[in-house]
Amino acid sequence: MSDRIFGVFGIILAAxxxxxxxxxxxxxxxxxxxxxxxxLIIAAILALxxxxxxxxxxxxxxxxxxxxxxxxxxxxVVLILYAEMLPVAGFVIATAFAAAYLAWRLGSGPLExxxxxxxxxxxxxxxxxxxxGLSLAKGPLGF
Amino acid sequence: xxxLANLGDGFAIALxxxxxxxxxxxxxxxxxxxxxxxxxxxxxxxxxxxxxxTLGLGATPxxxxxxxxxxxxxxxxxxxxxxxxxxxxxxxxxxxxxxxxMAKKGLAGExxxxxxxxxxxxxxxxxxxxxxxxxxxVKIALLFGPAEYFALFALAFMxxxxxxxxxxxxxxxxxxxxxxxxxxxxxxxxxVPRFTFGEVHLYDGxxxxxxxxxxFALSEVFIFLETRHGGSDxxxxxxxxxxxxxxxxxxxxxxxxxxxxxxxGFIAGxxxxxxxxxxxxxxxxxxxxxxxxxxxxxxxxxxxxAAPEAGNNAAAGGALVPMLxxxxxxxxxxxxxxxxxxxxxxTPGPLLFSQNPDVVWGLIAALFIANFMLLAxxxxxxxxxxxxxxxxxxxxxxxxxxxxxxxxxxxSGSTFDLLVMIGFGVMGWVLRKLDVPLVPIILGTLLGNAMxxxxxxxVTIDNGNWWTLIDSPLAIALWAxxxxxxxxxxxxxxxxxxxxxxxxxxxxxxxx
Numbered sequence: 001m002s003d004r005i006f007g008v009f010g011i012i013l014a015a016x017x018x019x020x021x022x023x024x025x026x027x028x029x030x031x032x033x034x035x036x037x038x039x040l041i042i043a044a045i046l047a048l049x050x051x052x053x054x055x056x057x058x059x060x061x062x063x064x065x066x067x068x069x070x071x072x073x074x075x076x077v078v079l080i081l082y083a084e085m086l087p088v089a090g091f092v093i094a095t096a097f098a099a100a101y102l103a104w105r106l107g108s109g110p111l112e113x114x115x116x117x118x119x120x121x122x123x124x125x126x127x128x129x130x131x132x133g134l135s136l137a138k139g140p141l142g143f
Numbered sequence: 144x145x146x147l148a149n150l151g152d153g154f155a156i157a158l159x160x161x162x163x164x165x166x167x168x169x170x171x172x173x174x175x176x177x178x179x180x181x182x183x184x185x186x187x188x189x190x191x192x193x194x195x196x197t198l199g200l201g202a203t204p205x206x207x208x209x210x211x212x213x214x215x216x217x218x219x220x221x222x223x224x225x226x227x228x229x230x231x232x233x234x235x236x237x238x239x240x241x242x243x244x245m246a247k248k249g250l251a252g253e254x255x256x257x258x259x260x261x262x263x264x265x266x267x268x269x270x271x272x273x274x275x276x277x278x279x280x281v282k283i284a285l286l287f288g289p290a291e292y293f294a295l296f297a298l299a300f301m302x303x304x305x306x307x308x309x310x311x312x313x314x315x316x317x318x319x320x321x322x323x324x325x326x327x328x329x330x331x332x333x334x335v336p337r338f339t340f341g342e343v344h345l346y347d348g349x350x351x352x353x354x355x356x357x358x359f360a361l362s363e364v365f366i367f368l369e370t371r372h373g374g375s376d377x378x379x380x381x382x383x384x385x386x387x388x389x390x391x392x393x394x395x396x397x398x399x400x401x402x403x404x405x406x407x408g409f410i411a412g413x414x415x416x417x418x419x420x421x422x423x424x425x426x427x428x429x430x431x432x433x434x435x436x437x438x439x440x441x442x443x444x445x446x447x448x449a450a451p452e453a454g455n456n457a458a459a460g461g462a463l464v465p466m467l468x469x470x471x472x473x474x475x476x477x478x479x480x481x482x483x484x485x486x487x488x489x490t491p492g493p494l495l496f497s498q499n500p501d502v503v504w505g506l507i508a509a510l511f512i513a514n515f516m517l518l519a520x521x522x523x524x525x526x527x528x529x530x531x532x533x534x535x536x537x538x539x540x541x542x543x544x545x546x547x548x549x550x551x552x553x554x555s556g557s558t559f560d561l562l563v564m565i566g567f568g569v570m571g572w573v574l575r576k577l578d579v580p581l582v583p584i585i586l587g588t589l590l591g592n593a594m595x596x597x598x599x600x601x602v603t604i605d606n607g608n609w610w611t612l613i614d615s616p617l618a619i620a621l622w623a624x625x626x627x628x629x630x631x632x633x634x635x636x637x638x639x640x641x642x643x644x645x646x647x648x649x650x651x652x653x654x655x
Binding site: 002003006010017020021024025026027029030031032033034035037038039042043045046048049050052053056058061062063064068069071072075076079080082083084086087095098099100102103105106107108112116117120121123124128132133134135136137 | 313334364369537562569576577
C-alpha cells in the first residue's frame with residue numbers, strides 16, 4: 001500500500017512539475033532547446049517510474065508505531081526551532097538545548113542529557129570557533 | 144617516465160605538514176566512522192565536506208582530508224563486522240561471514256590484523272591501478288563531445304540503479320527527483336528563473352551540500368530516533384582481541400586470495416554503478432567458488448576474511464577512476480566526493496588532469512601516504528578503535544546532528560539553508576523507509592546542470608536536430624552500455640541483489 005501511495009504521489013509530483021515547467025517564461029534569446037525541454041523529459045521519467053512503482057509495489061516497509069512517528073515529528077519540530085532560534089539565542093545556548101533534547105530522546109539519563117548538551121555545544125564552539133575560526137551564530141551574549 | 148615525474152611532484156605537494164596532518168586526521172576519523180554502525184563512508188564524508196569548505200581549505204587539502212576519510216572508513220568497517228557481527232558500513236557486510244566466526248574461535252586479533260593487511264593490499268594495488276588507468280581513460284574522454292557527455296551521464300544514472308537498489312523503478316525515480324531538484328534556480332543558458340516560485344533564496348538553485356548532509360547525515364539521526372536505538376551495539380559484550388599478529392603461514396595462505404580479489408575489486412570499482420559493496424560481494428563469492436574445496440568458508444576461514452576486505456578497498460580505489468577521469472562517479476561515496484570538487488569550482492574530468500595536475504597527483508600521493516598510516520592505525524592501534532564501538536549512539540547522534548548544522552550554517556549563515564536541510568533529512572528518512580536509493584538523488588543534484596547543458600549544447604550545435612545525440616559511434620556505444628546496464632539487472636540481477644541486500648533495512652538505501 002505504501003508503494004502505491006508513493007507511486008501516485010510521484011505521478012502527481014510529475015504533473016505539478018510539468019505545470020511549473022510550462023509556466024517558465026522563455027527569454028527571447030533562447031537556444032534551440034530552451035529551458036523547458038529538459039524538465040519535461042525528467043517529468044516523463046518521474047511519472048513513468050511512479051506508475052511502475054504504483055503498479056508493482058514492493059513488500060510493505062516496516063512503519064513505526066504512532067508513538068515512534070510522533071518521536072520523529074517532535075525531533076523535526078525541535079530542529080526547526082533550533083534553526084530559527086540560532087541567530088536569536090546564539091550558537092552555544094541553542095545547540096546545548098538541541099543536543100540535550102536529542103540525547104534525552106535517545107534514552108540518556110538526566111545527568112547524561114545535561115552532559116551531552118553542554119559537552120557538544122562547548123566542544124563544537126571551542127574546536128570550530130576558537131581553534132579553527134569558523135564563524136558561528138552570535139547571540140545577545142556574544143556566543 | 145612522465146608518470147613517475149608526476150608522482151614525484153605529487154609527493155612534493157602531499158608531503159607538506161598541513162597535508163600530512165590532514166591525511167592523518169582523515170584516516171583517524173574515517174576509521175572511526177567506518178567502525179561505528181550507522182556512520183558509513185558516504186555520510187561520514189558528507190558531514191565533513193561543508194566543514195572543509197567553510198574552513199577555507201584549498202582543493203588539494205580538502206580532497207586529501209576527505210579521501211583519507213573514505214579510505215579510512217573502508218578499513219574501519221571490518222572492525223565491528225569481526226567483533227560484533229554487525230557491519231560498520233555496507234561494504235563490510237561480507238566480512239561478517241568469516242570474520243565473526245574467527246573471532247568466536249578466539250582469533251579476533253588475527254582476523255583484525257589479517258583483514259587490515261588485506262585492506263592495505265587492496266587499497267595499495269588499487270591506487271596503482273588508478274595511476275595507470277585514469278590517464279588512459281582521460282585520453283578516451285578527450286574524444287567526447289557534448290552528445291557523448293550527455294550519453295555518459297545517462298549511463299551513470301542508468302547503471303547506478305543496477306546494484307544500488309532492489310527496484311529499478313525506484314532508482315529511476317530517485318535519479319529523476321535529483322535531476323529535477325537540480326533544475327531549480329536561474330537557467331544557466333537563458334537566464335530565466337525556473338521552479339523558484341518567487342523565492343529569492345532559490346534563484347541560485349539548491350545547494351547540493353545542503354541536500355547531501357540532510358539526506359545522508361540527518362536522516363540517519365531520524366532513523367535512530369525512530370528505533371530509539373540509543374545504546375551501543377557493543378554494550379554488555381566483551382571485546383577480547385587477543386594476539387594481534389597473524390602467523391606467517393596464514394598470510395602466505397591468503398596472499399593469492401588477496402591478489403586475485405584486489406584485481407577483481409578494482410574492476411568492480413571502476414565499472415559504473417558498482418561500488419565497494421559489490422566489490423566485496425563478488426570477491427567473496429568468487430573466492431568461495433575458487434578455493435573453498437573443503438567448505439570452510441563461513442566458518443572462520445582466513446581467506447574468507449581477506450577476500451572481501453581486499454575487494455572492497457580495491458573497489459574504493461577503483462571507484463575514484465571514473466570520478467576523476469570522467470567526472471562521473473560510480474558509487475555513493477565518490478558521488479559525495481564529486482560534490483567536494485564541484486563546491487570548490489573544479490570540474491573533474493579530462494581537463495582536471497591537464498589544468499590541475501597538482502590536485503590529481505597530490506591526491507594520489509596522499510592516498511599512498513594515507514594507506515601506510517591506515518595500516519599502522521589498523522593493526523597496532525586497533526584496540527583504540529574497538530573502544531570507540533562502546534560509545535552509545537545516544538551520545539554520538541546528537542553530536543553528528545549538531546556538527547551537520549554547524550557545517551551548513553558555516554557555508555551561508557542563513558536559517559533558510561538549515562530549514563532546507565531539515566526538509567531533506569525528513570525526505571531522506573521517508574525515502575529510506577520506502578527503500579528508494581539516495582545516491583541517484585545526490586548524483587542528480589550534482590550532475591543535473593552539466594547534463595542539461597551538454598544536451599542543449601549538442602542539440603544547438605546541430606541546429607535543433609535531436610538525432611545528433613546518437614550520431615557518433617561513441618555515443619551509440621555509451622547508450623548501448625547504458626541500456627544494457629539498466630536492463631540486465633532486471634533479468635539476472637534480482638538474485639545477486641537479493642543476496643547483497645539480505646539486510647533489507649534502511650541501510651540499503653545509502654549503499655556504497
